[in-house]
Amino acid sequence: MLKLGFRNGAVAGTPAAGSAKAPKQFLTTHLVPVTGVRAHARAPFTQQQQQHVTRRNWAAAAASSDEQEPRSGLVGVTGGVGRRCVEALRAKGVACRALVKDAARAANLLPKPTTPANSSSGTSGGPEFDVMTGDVYQYATLPRAFAGCDAVIVASAANDKSDPFGPFKIDYQGTLNLIAAAKRAGVKRFVFVTSIGADDPFNPLNLFWGILFWKKRAEEELQRSGLSYTIVRPGGLKSKLGDGEVAGSIVMEGPDSFGFPPMRRSGAILRSQVADVCVEALVCPAAADKVVEVIAEESAPERSLQQLFEGVAL
Numbered sequence: 001m002l003k004l005g006f007r008n009g010a011v012a013g014t015p016a017a018g019s020a021k022a023p024k025q026f027l028t029t030h031l032v033p034v035t036g037v038r039a040h041a042r043a044p045f046t047q048q049q050q051q052h053v054t055r056r057n058w059a060a061a062a063a064s065s066d067e068q069e070p071r072s073g074l075v076g077v078t079g080g081v082g083r084r085c086v087e088a089l090r091a092k093g094v095a096c097r098a099l100v101k102d103a104a105r106a107a108n109l110l111p112k113p114t115t116p117a118n119s120s121s122g123t124s125g126g127p128e129f130d131v132m133t134g135d136v137y138q139y140a141t142l143p144r145a146f147a148g149c150d151a152v153i154v155a156s157a158a159n160d161k162s163d164p165f166g167p168f169k170i171d172y173q174g175t176l177n178l179i180a181a182a183k184r185a186g187v188k189r190f191v192f193v194t195s196i197g198a199d200d201p202f203n204p205l206n207l208f209w210g211i212l213f214w215k216k217r218a219e220e221e222l223q224r225s226g227l228s229y230t231i232v233r234p235g236g237l238k239s240k241l242g243d244g245e246v247a248g249s250i251v252m253e254g255p256d257s258f259g260f261p262p263m264r265r266s267g268a269i270l271r272s273q274v275a276d277v278c279v280e281a282l283v284c285p286a287a288a289d290k291v292v293e294v295i296a297e298e299s300a301p302e303r304s305l306q307q308l309f310e311g312v313a314l
């Protein structure tokens with residue numbers, strides 16, 4: 001997991017922990033320092049502030065809360081989307097923490113930690129980045145990984161196709177564990193990567209141990225958790241473009257827009273584009289409490305991520 005840290009905090013008028021969806025204004029007010037209180041926290045930016053993620057404006061937003069540098073936590077970072085989320089956040093200078101299942105595998109794929117947590121090796125320079133080992137299916141390994149994180153991006157998924165219980169254990173139960181850990185840490189925005197087709201129980205992908213069925217159940221748990229969330233459902237994922245292929249512009253729609261033809265329009269998108277959507281969702285007020293489906297199309301008009309989020313109804 002990657003540590004996407006929003007500061008722990010609460011503000012008068014914010015919903016109590018465990019309550020239903022946070023009111024919209026909750027995300028548009030400032031963080032205030034709170035001692036010994038863990039409640040729903042707000043996104044670190046106001047409507048009036050620049051909504052694109054940079055280290056400067058992230059730090060400025062957090063300065064009103066306490067002295068600790070805001071950071072984000074990331075889960076699934078040895079995977080395609082998660083790794084690109086790390087790259088995108090680090091390029092913007094945002095402190096991150098990665099939660100990984102296998103530290104040795106992660107060491108070959110991720111940047112060297114700048115502040116080693118449970119590791120003895122580390123380097124200095126660049127935004128703070130640390131790596132912790134944990135398993136989303138083992139709740140006890142998660143709370144310390146989210147401690148101090150202001151926001152999280154979860155891009156983990158069952159990737160052992162031979163395990164019929166994988167989607168239940170990783171995509172569903174693992175996400176429940178992550179939600180519980182995020183609530184305990186006072187995380188302010190939970191960005192969750194699932195998939196187009198999640199609304200369709202007859203989608204053929206469910207032949208793979210009910211993968212979309214369990215992703216949808218996990219989405220619902222997040223929606224009723226009381227956390228501020230953004231659920232990002234990408235179309236078919238591509239790591240790179242083929243010869244002569246162009247990436248196209250991101251097309252963002254609400255739930256049940258894309259899926260399996262002929263009932264639904266299908267589509268694909270680069271993993272790096274999905275990572276950009278996730279990173280923007282961390283701080284964009286218009287992304288709060290939305291389910292968005294994303295593909296990319298050459299003929300689509302170029303729009304900013306904020307405009308794309310604003311174009312999807314709550």
Ligand SMILES: NC(=O)c1ccc[n+]([C@@H]2O[C@H](COP(=O)([O-])OP(=O)(O)OC[C@H]3O[C@@H](n4cnc5c(N)ncnc54)[C@H](OP(=O)(O)O)[C@@H]3O)[C@@H](O)[C@H]2O)c1
Nearest residue numbers: 076077078079080081101135136156157159195235236237
């Ligand atoms: N493939 C597609 O075309 C497609 C289309 C739409 C949506 N999606 C969804 O988009 C999301 C991101 O896809 P992706 O291709 O980036 O995924 P991926 O490459 O399969 O990465 C999955 C990540 O989850 C981690 N993970 C698995 N079990 C774990 C556990 N028990 N504890 C902690 N971490 C665990 C993996 O760690 P290890 O590397 O250590 O195993 C890996 O980092 C997934 O939810 C995927 O289902 C995929």
